[in-house]
Every structure is written in structure tokens, then in C-alpha cells.
Amino acid sequence: MSRTDTGKLTDLGDGCYAFTQAPGCWGFANSGIIVGDGGGALVVDTQNDMPMARALRDAIDGLPSSPSVDSVVNTHGDGDHWNGNVLFRDAEIISSEATLKDIRGHWLDPSRIDAYAAGDTAFAEFMRWRQGIFDYDGWTPVHPTRTYEGELRLDVGATVELQQLGPAHTSGDTVAWVPHAGVLYSGDLLFTASTPIMWAGPLSRCIEACDRITALEPRVVVPGHGPIIDASGILTVRQYLAFVLEYATESYHAGKSPLEAYQQIDLSRYAHWPHASRTYQNIRLVYRELDPQRHEADVRTTLDVVYGDDRGDWREIAR
Numbered sequence: 001m002s003r004t005d006t007g008k009l010t011d012l013g014d015g016c017y018a019f020t021q022a023p024g025c026w027g028f029a030n031s032g033i034i035v036g037d038g039g040g041a042l043v044v045d046t047q048n049d050m051p052m053a054r055a056l057r058d059a060i061d062g063l064p065s066s067p068s069v070d071s072v073v074n075t076h077g078d079g080d081h082w083n084g085n086v087l088f089r090d091a092e093i094i095s096s097e098a099t100l101k102d103i104r105g106h107w108l109d110p111s112r113i114d115a116y117a118a119g120d121t122a123f124a125e126f127m128r129w130r131q132g133i134f135d136y137d138g139w140t141p142v143h144p145t146r147t148y149e150g151e152l153r154l155d156v157g158a159t160v161e162l163q164q165l166g167p168a169h170t171s172g173d174t175v176a177w178v179p180h181a182g183v184l185y186s187g188d189l190l191f192t193a194s195t196p197i198m199w200a201g202p203l204s205r206c207i208e209a210c211d212r213i214t215a216l217e218p219r220v221v222v223p224g225h226g227p228i229i230d231a232s233g234i235l236t237v238r239q240y241l242a243f244v245l246e247y248a249t250e251s252y253h254a255g256k257s258p259l260e261a262y263q264q265i266d267l268s269r270y271a272h273w274p275h276a277s278r279t280y281q282n283i284r285l286v287y288r289e290l291d292p293q294r295h296e297a298d299v300r301t302t303l304d305v306v307y308g309d310d311r312g313d314w315r316e317i318a319r
């Protein structure tokens with residue numbers, strides 16, 4: 001598939017919209033738009049690169065009320081959710097305190113991709129793919145201007161409730177819940193139609209996050225990556241995470257290394273999802289939780305395995 005096919009606006013009703021990037025592959029993240037009574041709008045996540053962020057802006061400008069974007073929420077610190085802040089710099093940009101820390105210290109912002117792209121590792125090869133597919137011309141880091149911890153209720157002409165459910169996918173994940181519309185924007189606590197990947201963990205908290213989202217009884221859920229779902233789709237993610245948690249715990253107690261556990265896993269009903277190798281990172285998280293001394297995070301080595309085994313899935317996508 002090609003980049004030019006991506007970026008789709010969906011009207012979810014009650015002033016809520018999703019701006020989704022099929023197929024939700026690495027770097028293809030979803031955004032949300034909530035239009036309040038009064039002509040203002042809140043944007044949830046601002047896309048990965050400049051063309052994607054511009055497409056999001058154009059989609060908002062093309063809405064019947066052409067709302068002004070007064071507020072932005074960054075659900076977490078991964079660049080595909082906040083790189084586009086540069087095109088929303090006049091808005092108040094909100095994140096959890098932990099997410100602001102992640103953004104400030106992010107090891108993989110666009111200015112570093114060229115440096116990482118040298119070498120013959122799978123990681124470097126993946127960075128060269130990124131160079132070819134994403135366009136950061138004109139990019140500059142624009143960070144959140146307001147932070148919160150726990151919960152924050154916003155009035156943007158509609159009530160939007162932010163809840164910090166991280167650490168889970170990252171250290172400070174936020175979900176944005178629009179009660180009157182029953183719409184929930186989950187960030188990367190949920191991936192749909194592809195294998196989820198969790199960076200911070202522990203995995204048990206990722207499962208707990210699924211339960212807390214489910215308890216809100218949303219009518220519509222916009223995940224961080226992949227197609228829009230209803231509440232039943234949350235269960236699929238929860239089941240996968242619980243499956244990995246149980247399997248990795250057993251493997252740990254059986255004396256297997258994380259790599260052995262990953263190589264021997266039978267993903268059965270999750271095997272058809274793209275990016276199956278992300279399970280390696282999820283297994284590593286469980287090991288780290290069980291034995292923090294021996295299994296510290298070494299994300300670059302992990303990514304060599306994850307990206308290397310995933311070549312078939314990301315190479316298919318070209319600009």
C-alpha cells in the first residue's frame with residue numbers, strides 16, 4: 001500500500017470525529033477531534049509527520065463549523081502522537097506530567113533518525129525505511145504547555161475527561177473520554193487489527209487499563225492504531241495481553257530466556273495479526289517485572305529482534 005491512501009475522517013456523532021491512518025502500522029497513528037458548542041475544538045494526538053499533521057489540519061478546517069483548535073491532548077510520549085504539535089502550536093497542549101517527561105527525553109525524535117539509520121542492524125534498516133516514508137521537513141519539537149496527574153476535566157464547549165492510566169504502554173498514558181457522546185480515545189493502550197506493543201508496562205497494568213476503559217461503557221473507541229471499534233474490541237486486546245502475561249510467566253519459571261520464549265510461542269488466534277514480533281517486547285516486559293535486576297530494558301537490542309522479524313510487514317508500505 002502507499003502513504004497517499006491514508007488519513008481518513010470519520011464522523012462519530014455528537015461532535016466527535018476520528019482521523020485514522022490505515023493500516024495502523026509503525027508510525028501510522030490515529031487522532032481524535034472533539035468539536036464543542038461555541039466553535040472550539042480539542043484534538044487528541046497530532047500525527048507523526050508533517051504531511052499527516054497537515055492532512056489532519058485540513059480535515060478540521062473542512063468541518064462544517066470550521067472550528068478553531070483551542071486545545072490539544074497528547075495521549076503519550078511516542079512521536080507518532082505528538083510530532084504534529086508543530087502545526088497546533090497556538091493551542092494549549094495538554095499531557096500528563098509523566099508524558100511531558102517522556103517527550104522531553106525522547107530518544108527517537110525525528111532529528112535523530114539519520115544518525116540511527118547508519119549500520120547493518122535491523123534497527124538501522126528500519127530507520128532507513130522511516131527516512132523514506134515519513135517527511136519531517138519543517139519539523140521542530142513543540143512540547144505540552146500544561147500537565148496534569150490522575151484526572152483532568154476539560155470544558156471545550158463539551159466536557160472531555162482525561163484519565164491517566166499509565167504507566168502501561170508508556171509511563172504516562174492518557175485516555176480522553178467524552179461522556180455525552182460515549183466516545184473514548186484510548187491512545188496506544190489499544191491497538192486493533194495488529195499486535196499491540198507495550199513499552200513501559202507492567203503488562204498487568206496494561207490489562208487493568210483495558211478494564212478501566214471497559215468500565216466507562218464507551219459506545220465507540222478510537223484506538224491509538226488500527227480501526228475504530230466498539231467496547232467488545234477492547235476484550236480482544238485484553239485477552240491477548242493476558243495470554244502473553246500467562247505464557248511469559250510460565251516460560252520464566254521454566255527457565256527459558258525471553259528470546260526462547262518468543263521463538264517457541266504459539267500465537268494461535270493472534271497469529272494472523274501483523275507485527276507478530278512485537279510479542280517479543282511484551283514478553284520482555286513480563287520478565288522485567290518478574291526479575292528487574294536481570295532483565296533491564298535494552299530497547300535497541302529488543303528492536304533488532306522486533307523490527308528484524310517484522311520486515312515483511314513494514315516493507316510492504318511505501319510512500
Ligand SMILES: [Zn+2]
Binds near residue numbers: 027
Ligand atoms: Zn503509537
